Each structure stands twice: as structure tokens, then as C-alpha cells.
Amino acid sequence: MVTVGANPAEVERSLAGGELECPLCGGVLARWGHARPRVLRGGQGPVRLRPRRARCSGCGSTHVLLPAFALLRxxxxxxxxxxxxxxxxxxxxxxxxxxxxxxxxxxxRGWLRRFGARAEAVRVFFTGLLVETGVDPVPPAQGPSPFADAVAAVAGAASAVSSRWPGIGRVSPWRAASAASGGRLLSPGWPR
Known part of the structure; x- marks a missing residue:
């Protein structure tokens, strides 16, 4: 699974131009059909999605290209x-x-439990991202709980990404979290 932008035309252009690389071997990803259609529940109503699949020209593995507005499973x-x-x-x-x-x-409750169980690891991951990408990074101050600290780190990292690359515009903290985690923010075994 590879996280990509939300614009399907841009994803197609990136695939055609050989701009997407395999997370396993670094090879070039090429078109390989589509994954099953799905409907995601949003705040403004359902979002219909049929993610693109890609195949690596190097190792031959296939990947679903999941838009950054979605989380795995x-x-x-x-x-x-x-x-x-x-x-x-x-x-x-x-x-x-x-x-x-x-x-x-x-x-x-499932979302809160999963995030809370790994709040410290999430905080460390996103604080590292904030420090790595921020122009003049200021890590968030300690909050009232590890859960709040992790959420603050996610917001700080998204702000750092936006300030580092102003051409991409304001990035939602949760889209940034999805992209940075490869869609695995609430998946077992993340972060490693």
C-alpha cells in the first residue's frame, strides 16, 4: 500500500511519468488495474473511491495507491x-x-483505544517529523496527557510540512498524518 494525493488525474500522471516508487525495493511503479470500489463516510456525506493499483517494475509486487484522505482498513x-x-x-x-x-x-472507542495504546510512539514519530521538516521547529509543549501530546505532535508536524513547502498549501493535520504513516495511523504494528 502506497499513500498518494487525492487527485486521481495527478496519480495517473505520476504513474505514467514513472514518478512513484516501490516502498519495498525503490523500483518504478506502473499501472496495474484498480482495487475494489469502496465508500468512505465523510463529514459532508459519502466519498466513493476506487483506488488505483500499481505494480513494481523491479520486484513485481503490487500496491494499492490509497489517497491521503483515507486510512488503511x-x-x-x-x-x-x-x-x-x-x-x-x-x-x-x-x-x-x-x-x-x-x-x-x-x-x-476502537479509534480512541488504538490511538491511545500507542500515543507515546505516535508522539515520538510526529515530533521527529516536525523537527526534520520544520523551518525553525518548536516541538509542542507537554500537554495534560500522552494522548493530547500525540495529537499536538500530529498538528505540529502538519504545520511544519505546510511551512516547509508552501506550494502544497495548508495541509489538514489528519491528511498529513495519513500520508506520513502510509495510511497506517491506526493499523497494528505502526509505528515501528
Whole structure:
């Protein structure tokens, strides 16, 4: 799985130009059909998606090209999940978050549990990204909880990316988190 931009035409152009590389061997990725269609739940309604597949010319492995607005194996947009995580960092409970987002309580609890279980590792990863990419990086101050610290690090890293490369525009913290994690923000075994 490779994280790409949200514009399908840009993804096609990048594939045709040999600009995407295999995360396993560094070879050039080429078109290889599509993954199954799916519908992601968003704040403004459903988003229909049929991700592109690509095959490496070097090692022959295939990859799904997942847009940065999606997280691996999640039925909701990264921004929806991120809003729930940010609300938790502000001290809200799972029930009010579930009600506000229109999602099942069990779904929201799953997001919060998964993120909370690795909050320190996530904080370290995104603080490192912030320091590495920021023009004059200032790591976030310690917050009231490790969960809040991790959310602050995600926001700081997104801000650092936007300030380093102003041509890409303002990047949503949760799209930046999806891109930086390869869509694996809530996946088992991430970060390593």
C-alpha cells in the first residue's frame, strides 16, 4: 500500500511519468488495474473511491495507491477520525464524540483505544517529523496527557510540512498524518 494525493488525474500522471516508487525495493511503479470500489463516510456525506493499483517494475509486487484522505482498513475519512482524536485530546468522552460524529460508540472507542495504546510512539514519530521538516521547529509543549501530546505532535508536524513547502498549501493535520504513516495511523504494528 502506497499513500498518494487525492487527485486521481495527478496519480495517473505520476504513474505514467514513472514518478512513484516501490516502498519495498525503490523500483518504478506502473499501472496495474484498480482495487475494489469502496465508500468512505465523510463529514459532508459519502466519498466513493476506487483506488488505483500499481505494480513494481523491479520486484513485481503490487500496491494499492490509497489517497491521503483515507486510512488503511477504515470506513471513515481521516479527517472524521482525526476530529474524534482531537476531541478526545480536549477531554471529551467517547459517547459525546460518537454522538457528534454520527458514528457508533464501539467504532469511536476502537479509534480512541488504538490511538491511545500507542500515543507515546505516535508522539515520538510526529515530533521527529516536525523537527526534520520544520523551518525553525518548536516541538509542542507537554500537554495534560500522552494522548493530547500525540495529537499536538500530529498538528505540529502538519504545520511544519505546510511551512516547509508552501506550494502544497495548508495541509489538514489528519491528511498529513495519513500520508506520513502510509495510511497506517491506526493499523497494528505502526509505528515501528
Amino acid at each position: 477504515r470506513a471513515d475519512l481521516a479527517e472524521v477520525i482525526g476530529a474524534a482524536l482531537a476531541a478526545r485530546a480536549l477531554g471529551k468522552g467517547a459517547r459525546p464524540i460518537a454522538t457528534a460524529s454520527g458514528r457508533a460508540l464501539a467504532t469511536v
